Amino acid sequence: MPRHLVNMDALIPREDFEVHTPEPVTEPSILSTTMKITDLGPESLIYNVLRKPDFQRETANWTPEKVAELVRSFLEGDLIPSVILWRSPRSGNIFVIDGAHRLSALVAWVHDDYGDKHTSMRFFDNTIPVEQKRAADGARKIINDSVGSYAELSSVLRNPGTSDKSKLRLARNLSAFALHLQWVVGGAEKAESSFFRINQQATPIDQTELDMIKARRKPNALAARAFIRAGTGHKYWSDFEVDTQEEIERIAKEVYELMFRPALETSIRTTDLPAAGRGYSSDSLRMVFELVNFVNNLTPDMWQRPAKAPGQRAKEGVASPLLADDGDGSRTIEFMRAVRKAASRIAGNEPGSLGLHPAVYFYSATGRFQPAAFLATVALVVELEKKKRIAAFTDVRAAFEEFLVTRKYFLNQIVRNYGSMQRAVGPIHVMHRTVFDCLTRQLAGDEIVVDLKRQPSLRASLKEITDDDRQHGRNFSTETKNMIVLRGVLEGATRCGICGARVPLGSASIDHRLRKADGGTGMPENGQIAHPYCNTGYKESRHAQQRGSQAALFAMEDNG
Known part of the structure; x- marks a missing residue:
């Protein structure tokens, strides 16, 4: 059975760190050491300055059960690791260096948005995959059945005499408990290095995700990001001209339709299968990134190669040119068109398909x-x-x-x-x-x-x-059923x-x-x-x- 993961990526916006801008350092003595649950409401001043770095991986790696467990742990007063933040003195925004999933799970609970309501709908241009909706429904049901919604517990505090005792206890905990905060002291470069160091320890970033983070301004990474969400979600290409942005999003939607429609069910029940499998899965980003690189004749040394140190001589035999960052989106569109041509050859109904x-x-x-x-x-x-x-x-x-x-x-x-x-x-x-x-x-x-x-x-x-090599039990397994249908x-x-x-x-x-x-x-x-x-x-x-x-x-x- 596939794991449907809760997509909370819309709940804390991304923003560029503005690494190259000299900044004064915020004194740690004036920064709060805790964050209450009320600070995460849509009208809260703190919530409205919360940001994720633009290189932060997608906040979409937790199952409904894990999201529910985090909310339950918070309400029960269990130990939750501190959330690590950094404040940009230049913009005043607060960036999440570590703990984006923890924080987003609580934001999802407060907003009742597990990837399928107002903020998420706007973020994904009203295009929510079926799997994402199922994960959202699953998280909401588990949480509502076990501890109750945020709206329900808030109401309990206002009407304690008519409320269930267990819900009243959780509601009172809600009013008292807070997340512990730690702060990175230093400029943007220090905050970025802290992010990579922290996120390669307890729960390492997937290697493909890490590669794409480091290559986030290169055309292959930008193209893959656009394809995997059909041009919706965080717009990594938002610095380009409007016409370029629109072209990127148009090609991304076309290729997504060719590769990932219709949505793939757990059990095969139709002759109409998507060419590239499940678009909302842990393997899909890696496959799409590989596809972009292959179709555009890119080898890892072209975009993974570290910058040459001053005075360092180039290695003999290295002939591949280094892939440059895409400053205006033209290379990204070029790469995307190559993928569209390949996708149109194997799927769809264009004349050459x-x-x-x-x-x-x-x-x-x-x-x-x-x-x-x-x-x-x-x-x-x-x-x-x-x-x-x-x-x-x-x-x-x-x-x-x-x-x-x-x-x-x-x-x-x-x-x-x-x-x-x-x-x-x-x-x-x-x-x-x-x-x-x-x-x-x-x-x-x-x-x-x-x-x-x-x-x-x-x-x-x-x-x-x-037939002698095949062994089956008395009941049909899911795989056997799929074999029969296929x-x-x-x-x-x-x-x-x-x-x-x-x-x-x-x-x-x-x-x-x-x-x-x-x-x-x-x-x-x-x-x-x-x-x-x-x-x-x-x-x-x-x-x-x-x-x-x-x-x-x-x-x-x-x-x-």
Whole structure:
């Protein structure tokens, strides 16, 4: 079962630290050492100057149970670690250096906004994913059932004679208890270094998140941030011109629709699966960042390389140019357009779309979305396009997909051996390329398997599975149910009338069996479902090829 995480990112706004501005230091003796719950209300002066640094990770890593436990612990007077803050003397705003999730959980309770109410709706441009709503509902229900809402406990204090004793006790605690505060003393650079030091200790930041924080002004990180929330949420690109901001958000929405719609349910119950799995998940940000980097030919040394110290000589052999920060948004848009082009090739219904069926390429035999399979498929399509072999792939596409479907367990085996992310991308890409090459040489079935096992990266991973190898209990597990539904989805999928491969409904186009140029009509009998690319580029290229062959044949007859 996936964990739906509570998205509290809207509740404390982000703001730039303004690192480069000289600032006087606020004396610690004049700063408060506690924060009461009333300081977190929407009208509170303190709440309205609370900020997160612009490099702070998303406040979206707690389950509903953990949010509820924090609120309950506060009301019971349990020890809660101090929240660490820094005050900018220049702006007067107070930045959360450590404790953003703790503070946001209490703000969510006070505002009754667990990622789905007024502040969050405005922050996410009224676009709240289904998973985010479920997490919010879950947190609200647990808290309301266990301790009560903030509004309820506030009312209890005003009407103590008619209230439950346990609620009255919690309400009185609410009026007395406070969070302990600690303050970072120094300028903005000291506050930023404190943030990284603190957040790499007890609960380290995920490596991808840390990479993106450090590269937060570079076009690859900006593009990934835009894609993962469909251009909503905190606008990391807000310093750019308005037209540039609007273009970033427009492309982000288009790509999000291509990759993450419709929302993926826990159990597969539909033939309409999202190409890139669950948009609201722990793996999605990493996958999207990898996608941006791959499509734009970026290697880690291009954006992770530390600045050269004065007098330090560059290492020999380092030829990759360092990716610069994006000052005006132009590189971010360039990177985003490259991703949109790749996404449009594999999904959607634009004329050049291959309309790859997600159940064939991106989901394992147990119905689990595999990020590595998605990235490997993008790599295959990009390679085919560079080598001008898209039409050749379409010639054998139906057989290619049948091999992937009948041996779906190969994908599970590779992922089990290499892991579900970047390390598995190469081996899966090798499998795709090998199967394609074998089919162009008119090999099939067991002959292809033999070729696959000759590949060094696949030799230890692939094993044919028979019914004797499969063991199941008396009841259907969730994975088994997904396998059954996925098998039905694949068996019943609509086929392209041109290439014979499966067509996802979101990529279906209607083709004239007999072309209009050849006298074909709009009668239903002359229509068929086809992939967009098959209906345009492939059909026309093969028609031109046939005409060329016929012309050559007539020329030979004339010469004869």
